[in-house]
Amino acid sequence: MSVLPLLIQEAIKARAKAYAPYSRFSVGSALSCDGLIYSGCNVENAAYPLGSCAEAGAISAMIMAGMRKIDEVVVVGGDLPCTPCGGCRQKLREFANPDLKIYMVSAQGDVLLVRTLEQLLPDSFGPDHLV
């Protein structure tokens, strides 16, 4: 069952907690696993490359809760659809099927763009390659 409205709410709440004094680009993300929701925000650093993305924070929260499979993802940030960066696409891929739906949502909660993981990261490398 989709918990999309809740995911959107949680991603917007997470975005309000972003620590982004350098880029001034706040991002929130929320993901669902078996109906449970985990969220994260971007956390920047004075040593710029050490900043982390909202999606990475949400994945950490999910792992800390003992979960391993992402059902849906929402990302909120900026006026254009905030598509996950390349690194986050790969991080999501570790814990999701290629048909994972990623919803890019506005600060007002409107869905701006929907893509599958396969669309954002075609022919991806994943855990199966290592067996």
Ligand SMILES: O=c1ccn([C@H]2C[C@H](O)[C@@H](CO)O2)c(=O)[nH]1
């Ligand atoms: O999907 C995205 C795209 C960007 N950022 C963050 C990284 C950085 O802190 C800021 C500007 O790139 O936005 C995210 O958290 N998620």
Ligand SMILES: [Zn+2]
């Ligand atoms: Zn990222």
